[in-house]
Amino acid sequence: MADYSEKFYLVRSDILPEAMKKTLDVKAMLERGKAESIYEAVRDVGLSRSAYYKYKDAVYPFQTMVKEQIVTLFFHLEDQKGSLSNLLAVAAGFGCNVLTIHQTIPIQGKANVTLSLNTAGMTEEMNSLMQDMQGLSFVDNVEVLSSGA
Structure with a gap:
């Protein structure tokens, strides 16, 4: 199927x-x-x-999807003080608007975070954002769950 x-x-x-x-x-x-x-x-x-x-x-109404570019990212993070705020700062630095955040309770020092971002205001390419996020010391993995415009 x-x-x-x-x-x-x-x-x-x-x-x-x-x-x-x-x-x-x-x-x-x-x-x-x-x-x-x-x-x-x-x-x-x-x-x-x-x-x-x-x-x-x-x-979604057609007009909403034309205006907004929504990307959902999944992160596997090490549980460190300030990791989520640093991750959000990177997104904001690229001109993204955070739409939703979901974070699991850390288990064995690891947490999962899902971010939905409006990327309409991005100042650089998506690949650059992903590289910068992956390069953070506390990020074990980042994946694109969905993207669309």
């Missing part, structure tokens, strides 16, 4: 499942301040919270 995990498709809205359309409505309501919480927004559009969470990171 084909691996579709890192591919993007442009799909006409009239063939999207209703749950995906409603997820886009919920995201728009939250962004515009028309709802104060996810609960309120999903209730207003008639969508379950589980359906919203299933699709929220998978469906």
